Amino acid sequence: MTPPAREHESSGGPFFEDLRLGELSAVAPALTLTEGHAALHQAIVGDRLRLALDATLCRRVVGTGAPLAHPALVCDVAIGQSTMITQRVIANLFYRGLQLRRSPMIGDTLSTTTEVVALRQNSLRAGRAATGLAVLRVRTTDQQDRRVLDFWRCAMLPLRDGELRTGHADELDAFPAELDAGALRAITAGWHLNVYRDAVPAPHFADLRDGMMWRMEGGDVVSAAPELARLSLNVAMAHHDRGAASSGRRLVYGGHTIGIAAAQATRALPNLVTIAGWHGCDHLAPVYEDDTLYSELELERRQAFPHGGGLVHLRSQVRALRDDGAQDDVLDWRFVGVMA
Numbered sequence: 461m462t463p464p465a466r467e468h469e470s471s472g473g474p475f476f477e478d479l480r481l482g483e484l485s486a487v488a489p490a491l492t493l494t495e496g497h498a499a500l501h502q503a504i505v506g507d508r509l510r511l512a513l514d515a516t517l518c519r520r521v522v523g524t525g526a527p528l529a530h531p532a533l534v535c536d537v538a539i540g541q542s543t544m545i546t547q548r549v550i551a552n553l554f555y556r557g558l559q560l561r562r563s564p565m566i567g568d569t570l571s572t573t574t575e576v577v578a579l580r581q582n583s584l585r586a587g588r589a590a591t592g593l594a595v596l597r598v599r600t601t602d603q604q605d606r607r608v609l610d611f612w613r614c615a616m617l618p619l620r621d622g623e624l625r626t627g628h629a630d631e632l633d634a635f636p637a638e639l640d641a642g643a644l645r646a647i648t649a650g651w652h653l654n655v656y657r658d659a660v661p662a663p664h665f666a667d668l669r670d671g672m673m674w675r676m677e678g679g680d681v682v683s684a685a686p687e688l689a690r691l692s693l694n695v696a697m698a699h700h701d702r703g704a705a706s707s708g709r710r711l712v713y714g715g716h717t718i719g720i721a722a723a724q725a726t727r728a729l730p731n732l733v734t735i736a737g738w739h740g741c742d743h744l745a746p747v748y749e750d751d752t753l754y755s756e757l758e759l760e761r762r763q764a765f766p767h768g769g770g771l772v773h774l775r776s777q778v779r780a781l782r783d784d785g786a787q788d789d790v791l792d793w794r795f796v797g798v799m800a
Contacts (some may be wrong), residue, residue, distance in 0.1 A: 473547030505719030
């Protein structure tokens with residue numbers, strides 16, 4: 461006798477029409493940041509922040525026994541933990557208002573909750589898969605329940621039913637890109653920026669001027685893309701399975717592109733102390749493994765601290781050189797750094 465067919469439940473995450481406003485997800489595992497995570501992240505994207513590389517300098521400046529966890533690693537983990545709800549993502553369109561509330565160190569444990577705060581279905585068109593945009597509020601805390609990150613992320617997801625009209629039509633322009641200057645300053649409160657200035661040759665904050673620009677002559681190839689996705693707990697299928705992307709090629713996780721842009725920024729500003737937040741980040745086109753990334757960096761404005769050093773508001777624009785010789789603009793990232 462033939463046994464009855466067994467039904468299988470899908471493990472691929474929700475489709476767009478499954479999402480509900482106010483839905484909260486906290487199912488991703490927490491992650492304790494280790495030296496292994498830091499080393500692999502540095503090997504993949506080229507982290508060059510001194511306080512993340514030099515434990516002795518970090519101890520003198522920050523006063524902790526453990527080195528700084530690179531903020532790009534922290535952001536990658538938070539974004540990766542948020543992908544439980546966006547496993548079917550087609551593209552990430554933007555990030556807004558990403559604010560580090562404190563600077564985690566190696567050994568800290570990160571946990572993330574993801575809330576659906578806006579939904580908008582895209583117009584149905586013949587010959588194009590039905591999709592919708594979901595804006596997610598991502599909040600990350602550490603092992604002592606202290607706030608680490610708070611930001612908005614917009615993901616494009618497919619509909620299961622290509623003919624369905626969900627009625628979701630939320631405006632997506634209301635999510636703020638401006639950051640709280642007080643909170644940006646607070647993440648380095650108690651740090652000895654004067655020690656950093658004395659220990660490291662210039663240029664520092666006082667040596668910069670608004671409007672300075674740098675063009676990176678040497679590009680960086682994108683490699684080990686699935687490994688970075690796995691490292692950061694990112695389970696979006698498009699980053700692991702080429703069959704899950706409409707192009708038939710695996711999409712590189714957006715944080716990978718941002719991480720390379722951050723590493724290139726520290727070639728222009730080798731004394732960037734840390735990254736405190738992102739005004740916003742727009743993904744302009746997909747990035748694929750083996751693309752070579754080049755960036756231009758602009759110092760838009762500075763905000764001085766009372767006792768030296770200050771915030772630098774930066775814009776990184778990244779283009780990708782493809783294997784076939786084509787070039788595309790892929791990233792427009794506006795972020796805030798700290799200089800001594």
